Every structure is written in C-alpha cells, then in structure tokens.
Amino acid sequence: MTNFTNLLDNIKEYLSFESISEQRINGVALRIIVHGSENETDLLIFPDSTVKRYQLDFPSYVSYSVTFEDYTALDKSERYEGNAFRVYSKSKYFDFLQKTSNLQREYNGKTCTVYAMMCIEHVVNIVSYTEPIITISQLGPNLR
Secondary structure (H helix, E strand, O other): OEOHHHHOOOOOOEEEEEEEEOOOEOOEOEEEEEEEEOOHHHHHOOOOOOOEEEEEEEOOOOEEEEEEHHHOOOOOOOEEEEOOEEEEEEOHHHHHHHHHOOOOOEEOOEEOEEEEEEEEOEEEEEEEOOOOEEEEEEOOOOOO
C-alpha cells in the first residue's frame, strides 16, 4: 500500500475514472477506483497490461463530487500540490462547503484535506479528515 502523498509525484500519469461508491463496510465509508497510465491512449482502448488500478478507500469523508470535465473551469486562485493526483491547500470546493455547512479546517485534532483526481473526462474531489487507504494493482487483458 502507498499513501496519497506518494501519488503526487506521478507527473507523467493520466487517470480515467471508473467508479465511486459509498461502501459502508468495516473501515471503508467511500471507495473510488481510477485507472492510470503514462500513455493516455492506453486508458481509452482499455484494458492494457500497462494500466494500473488505484483503489482509494476513505475511512470517513465530509463530501465528494464528480464533475464531468466539460463543466470544470481553471481557477488560478486555487493552490495545490501534484498533477493527476492533487492535494489542495486553497480550494473553491472547500470554500463552498465552509459557506454552506459547518465544515471546519480543524476538528478533533485532525486537519480537513481536499483530495482530487484529475481524470480524463472527470474531476473527482473528496474532502476528508482521514487519508485514504490506497491499493495499487496492475490490470491485465481480462481484468477490470
């Protein structure tokens, strides 16, 4: 397993969104599955043996959103670290949640973080006080 911070260095990797689900099983409140490859075409003609499968299990979360890429806008005021996988230090999504809910940056000694995955055709945002548990596997021709 790896942590999200390690994924921030994947500057050459493209992502494609597969699924998001509220698991409600022991230790997993939210599960997100994305695929990654250094070759964007591999993700479009999927499956390919060079494609990685990332399973991100959040033990808890505050909010999440999946937005079709055509409806996203670049905002230069936002600050983040990473590329395809991101952690935001300044986020419009977080600002929106603070204005419309009782969300606090710090709660019970934990810091709220905005995680994001910039996928082909989708942008996935997750706000959580806990870091996801990440499992990475290699996909083969008949595995999806």
